[in-house]
Amino acid sequence: MDDLDRKIITATQSGLPLVKNPYEIIAKTLNIEVTLLKQRMNNMLENGQIRRIGAVPNHYKLGYTANAMSVWDVSDDKINELGQQLGALSFVSHCYERPRFLPEWPYNLFAMVHGKNKEEVMQQIQQIVTLLGKDCSAYELLYSKQILKKTGLRLKDKNT
Amino acid sequence: MLTPLEKCLLNDYQQGIPLVSKPYAEMAKELTRKGFSVTSSEVIDCLSELKEKGLISRVGPVFKPKTVGGSTLAALAVPVERMEEVAQIVNSFSQVNHNYEREHHYNLWFVVTASSQDDVLLVLDQIEQQTNLKVLNLPMENDYHINLGFPLCFEEADFKDSEFESPMFKTDH
Numbered sequence: 001m002d003d004l005d006r007k008i009i010t011a012t013q014s015g016l017p018l019v020k021n022p023y024e025i026i027a028k029t030l031n032i033e034v035t036l037l038k039q040r041m042n043n044m045l046e047n048g049q050i051r052r053i054g055a056v057p058n059h060y061k062l063g064y065t066a067n068a069m070s071v072w073d074v075s076d077d078k079i080n081e082l083g084q085q086l087g088a089l090s091f092v093s094h095c096y097e098r099p100r101f102l103p104e105w106p107y108n109l110f111a112m113v114h115g116k117n118k119e120e121v122m123q124q125i126q127q128i129v130t131l132l133g134k135d136c137s138a139y140e141l142l143y144s145k146q147i148l149k150k151t152g153l154r155l156k157d158k159n160t
Numbered sequence: 161m162l163t164p165l166e167k168c169l170l171n172d173y174q175q176g177i178p179l180v181s182k183p184y185a186e187m188a189k190e191l192t193r194k195g196f197s198v199t200s201s202e203v204i205d206c207l208s209e210l211k212e213k214g215l216i217s218r219v220g221p222v223f224k225p226k227t228v229g230g231s232t233l234a235a236l237a238v239p240v241e242r243m244e245e246v247a248q249i250v251n252s253f254s255q256v257n258h259n260y261e262r263e264h265h266y267n268l269w270f271v272v273t274a275s276s277q278d279d280v281l282l283v284l285d286q287i288e289q290q291t292n293l294k295v296l297n298l299p300m301e302n303d304y305h306i307n308l309g310f311p312l313c314f315e316e317a318d319f320k321d322s323e324f325e326s327p328m329f330k331t332d333h
Contacts, residue, residue: 012221014220015220018208038179050221054177055169055216056174056219056220061214080302090311096305142262144261145261146261148250149258
């Protein structure tokens with residue numbers, strides 16, 4: 001990733017303008033050719049730096065108000081296989097391996113689970129319990145009680 | 161109530177908006193093939209309206225979190241009587257962009273994002289010093305998320321009229 005890629009991220013991360021030719025507008029603000037912009041973004045799509053280009057739904061406003069951070073203690077030799085299976089579930093929005101800190105923190109697999117209510121979330125958790133089977137020795141659900149701070153992730157423009 | 165076009169945009173265009181000069185015109189063509197018969201201006205108007213209503217936060221690229229510097233998920237076990245004080249300390253760092261109180265012994269969970277992994281560790285050190293509490297540092301080691309989008313189901317109440325945004329969906333760390 002070079003300086004131009006960073007500038008492109010800064011210019012597009014809060015969304016494309018909703019006009020007929022959004023990339024031309026972005027290219028103009030960056031003072032580059034639109035073909036170069038598209039080429040760079042296409043490279044980022046191919047190497048996975050851009051995960052997707054799309055409309056980003058606000059699930060909470062769409063009625064998906066119940067969510068839990070589920071944490072699982074999964075055998076180390078199975079975590080990649082099982083993590084991928086969890087990550088593919090439609091109701092899991094994020095699924096990460098993170099380090100354990102024994103004895104106080106035994107969980108190495110994190111999955112964010114979303115549903116329209118707590119009952120739905122519990123059914124989803126049961127589905128994960130079944131999927132993990134004996135490879136999981138313990139799990140917990142951490143429901144959010146209060147949002148204390150939430151700001152969008154923004155890459156700062158070095159020039160500002 | 162959502163229109164069929166709105167539902168289709170919400171469900172079918174979470175990914176795959178073409179990277180071409182006139183993406184919304186391309187979408188209009190696709191949508192017309194699906195039987196919606198819309199112009200690019202109508203696609204733009206519909207997306208603008210969804211954005212205005214807060215049902216989408218934006219239209220554009222979603223970046224992989226690692227491309228924007230260092231980040232981690234951290235937790236503190238805060239004694240109940242100190243919650244307000246500690247939350248204030250944690251929130252005072254501009255590098256903390258999400259902070260949630262959760263129902264657990266580890267009851268304060270926050271995401272630290274900085275320009276490098278070293279800067280992230282520096283922030284965690286400062287938080288430990290200022291709160292006198294031990295930070296649980298849980299950086300992402302593997303990302304298993306597969307980008308299939310999130311299938312929305314529109315049977316019941318279509319959306320909540322709430323000031324809250326999705327508490328989790330953008331916590332991409």
